[in-house]
Amino acid sequence: EDQVTQSPEALRLQEGESSSLNCSYTVSGLRGLFWYRQDPGKGPEFLFTLYSAGEEKEKERLKATLTKKESFLHITAPKPEDSATYLCAVNNAGNMLTFGGGTRLMVKP
């Protein structure tokens, strides 16, 4: 059974304080690892797709990386508008996503 575990559950940062979110996974036949952002009261918004170990993707202050067992979402010099819940998901050979529980990020000015 595919499993995705995200840590920490919640993270409080000061504006400008860089940090990383972790996503550990076990999956049979990884076909992709995906990061989403979810704001309160809204549906998740797609951020990145990573397919193989060593791959990196960047968007503004966010950078996602992938190893064979985990992915990191690095946030550089975050701003209050980066506050959201970040979700990680893996896609298996059956094309079905398994989501982690998310990390709630709060960035204070």
Added chain:
Amino acid sequence: ETGVTQTPRHLVMGMTNKKSLKCEQHLGHNAMYWYKQSAKKPLELMFVYSLEERVENNSVPSRFSPECPNSSHLFLHLHTLQPEDSALYLCASSQELTSAGELFFGEGSRLTVL
């Protein structure tokens, strides 16, 4: 209208009511999904449709009944629900079933069962 729209945004129903959630996607996608998001739990896949045919029923109780009349519309019919069914129900679409990781979500329907 752009993206994925869901109605209603909020719904309160009794355990004996029958109601429906509606989803419409304006992206020209061929696959549509229903997800359930409960407090403190990961997103749970409920149903998957590809080109209007159901391809996945993720062990969902029969009190939830999906309908996909065409590739742009998806419904979730609800009847005799339980209080534990209270959750945010999210509709999503993807270009094809093979691009199931890159989902476009609606804003969800917040359901409360009394």
